[in-house]
Amino acid sequence: MRNVATGIGLLGILLLLVGSYVGLFVAPPERHMGDVQRIMYVHVPTAWIGLLCSTFAMIFAVAYLWTGRNRWDDRLVGALEISVILGGLLLVQGMLWGRVTWGVWWTWDVRLTTSLIMFLLFAGVLALRSFVEEPLRRATWSSVATIIAYVDVPLVYFCVRWFRSLHQMPSSPETVHSSMIIPLRINAFAMLFIAIWLIAWRARIESKSRGAERPPERIEIKGALNG
Amino acid sequence: MAEGPAGVIIGGWPYVITAYSITAVALALNIARLAARERKADREKESDSND
Numbered sequence: 001m002r003n004v005a006t007g008i009g010l011l012g013i014l015l016l017l018v019g020s021y022v023g024l025f026v027a028p029p030e031r032h033m034g035d036v037q038r039i040m041y042v043h044v045p046t047a048w049i050g051l052l053c054s055t056f057a058m059i060f061a062v063a064y065l066w067t068g069r070n071r072w073d074d075r076l077v078g079a080l081e082i083s084v085i086l087g088g089l090l091l092v093q094g095m096l097w098g099r100v101t102w103g104v105w106w107t108w109d110v111r112l113t114t115s116l117i118m119f120l121l122f123a124g125v126l127a128l129r130s131f132v133e134e135p136l137r138r139a140t141w142s143s144v145a146t147i148i149a150y151v152d153v154p155l156v157y158f159c160v161r162w163f164r165s166l167h168q169m170p171s172s173p174e175t176v177h178s179s180m181i182i183p184l185r186i187n188a189f190a191m192l193f194i195a196i197w198l199i200a201w202r203a204r205i206e207s208k209s210r211g212a213e214r215p216p217e218r219i220e221i222k223g224a225l226n227g
Numbered sequence: 228m229a230e231g232p233a234g235v236i237i238g239g240w241p242y243v244i245t246a247y248s249i250t251a252v253a254l255a256l257n258i259a260r261l262a263a264r265e266r267k268a269d270r271e272k273e274s275d276s277n278d
Contacts, residue, residue, distance in 0.1 A: 036239025039246045096242045201261050208268040
């Protein structure tokens with residue numbers, strides 16, 4: 001299983017290199033934005049897979065609360081971490097694009113604001129985990145907090161339809177020229193494979209760390225025996 | 228940002244290269260962090276089993 005996940009990850013890295021090459025050097029410049037539009041080939045896949053990982057995190061949180069099995073908490077940590085990384089990258093890439101096309105690094109537009117809130121909420125769940133030492137309580141609290149944080153995710157996606165926004169509508173094959181779809185799709189699959197690999201890897205580490213954690217009762221018994 | 232004769236934005240390459248570079252560096256740092264964390268978890272597990 002470990003080798004399969006690593007293979008998926010390496011395939012993702014290879015695809016990301018190919019997709020980025022096509023996006024940077026093969027796809028034509030956009031009619032109005034020129035070469036800066038090439039940021040889209042990494043920005044849009046980051047957004048898609050970031051939102052997908054947030055959805056994975058919510059599903060793992062529900063699965064943990066439903067079953068109480070540690071394996072779901074392990075996967076939850078992995079999905080939360082990659083959601084925060086992709087969320088942070090999404091904001092930075094968007095700021096670079098915004099500086100060129102809108103003339104500002106940041107504006108309190110509804111898409112940008114909900115994306116920032118999503119990043120802060122999931123980062124907050126990770127911070128909450130680090131403050132709670134007791135494993136059962138940590139898993140339960142972070143699952144509940146993840147489900148609450150997830151409320152913002154549909155808002156991020158649909159806000160450009162529901163409210164007036166500077167940000168363009170979600171990209172789809174109907175709204176993007178065919179020469180631009182190929183690098184978008186390659187990089188989307190690349191990000192997906194890398195995300196799956198990193199979630200599986202982080203989950204494995206969490207499982208190992210849990211094995212090293214000793215329940216308080218065991219420490220007390222050992223201490224009592226030594227005493 | 229400068230515009231070309233037909234209203235096309237020109238000179239965006241530094242921003243494009245920065246966006247791709249930051250993405251690559253963030254992913255590479257996360258991979259390195261996970262590798263270090265796994266080594267640490269393995270060491271802790273090993274020392275736990277030796278106790």
